Amino acid sequence: MTKLSPSILAADPLRLGQAARMAIEAGCDELHFDVMDGHFVPNLTFGPHILKAMKQELPGIVYDVHLMLDNPADFVDPFCDAGADILTVHAEAEGFDRALARIRERGVQAGASVRPATPVECLRAVVGQLDRVLLMTVNPGFGGQKLIPEVLEKAGQLREMGFAGEIEADGGISENNAAMLREAGIGVLVMGTGFFRANDPSEVVRRVHAL
Numbered sequence: 357m358t359k360l361s362p363s364i365l366a367a368d369p370l371r372l373g374q375a376a377r378m379a380i381e382a383g384c385d386e387l388h389f390d391v392m393d394g395h396f397v398p399n400l401t402f403g404p405h406i407l408k409a410m411k412q413e414l415p416g417i418v419y420d421v422h423l424m425l426d427n428p429a430d431f432v433d434p435f436c437d438a439g440a441d442i443l444t445v446h447a448e449a450e451g452f453d454r455a456l457a458r459i460r461e462r463g464v465q466a467g468a469s470v471r472p473a474t475p476v477e478c479l480r481a482v483v484g485q486l487d488r489v490l491l492m493t494v495n496p497g498f499g500g501q502k503l504i505p506e507v508l509e510k511a512g513q514l515r516e517m518g519f520a521g522e523i524e525a526d527g528g529i530s531e532n533n534a535a536m537l538r539e540a541g542i543g544v545l546v547m548g549t550g551f552f553r554a555n556d557p558s559e560v561v562r563r564v565h566a567l
């Protein structure tokens with residue numbers, strides 16, 4: 357079944373708890389947490405304390421944490437302590453290998469993400485250490501951008517490299533292009549605006565699950 361991981365970056369920042377509750381009640385499989393440091397990407401978002409508070413309030417869902425940080429190794433423990441179930445770091449970031457090793461030491465599911473212009477070839481040596489690869493279908497930093505379709509061929513390239521884990525895509529995804537992503541071999545869809553601005557979010561979940 358294709359999974360839906362809504363990005364709370366697109367939710368009302370004054371009502372994050374209600375947004376997360378709505379996503380869970382709508383049947384979403386995960387919650388996508390976009391953590392940005394204003395250096396790796398030109399935006400600044402949530403810290404571990406927001407994740408910790410949400411996990412304590414709403415424990416019954418997978419927390420899919422996407423670190424868009426320079427030196428992500430510095431934040432592996434704080435986000436693992438806060439309750440991340442999946443922790444994804446960018447292959448382009450300084451200290452990627454050290455971050456990946458620490459995520460695995462902590463027993464948290466390990467993800468690697470690549471920006472649109474980064475070839476997945478850079479992951480060849482570590483595919484055996486990854487539970488998930490997150491393909492950025494937009495230039496990371498902001499929601500509401502347009503999907504870059506050329507990224508989709510990376511899913512097949514990952515399989516050719518022997519990657520057997522989950523492939524997730526992130527950026528510019530909605531119910532209108534979800535089928536195209538599924539057909540490309542992508543099993544987990546991140547949706548920010550495509551979910552939180554939908555007229556009927558539950559219907560979006562139903563359609564994604566039916567793919």
Ligand code: DX5
Nearest residue numbers: 496497499500527528548549
């Ligand atoms: C962008 C983030 C994405 C973004 C998705 O840097 O990683 O998760 O929030 O938002 P939409 O679905 O609106 O492109």
Ligand code: ZN
Nearest residue numbers: 390422526546
């Ligand atoms: Zn993201």
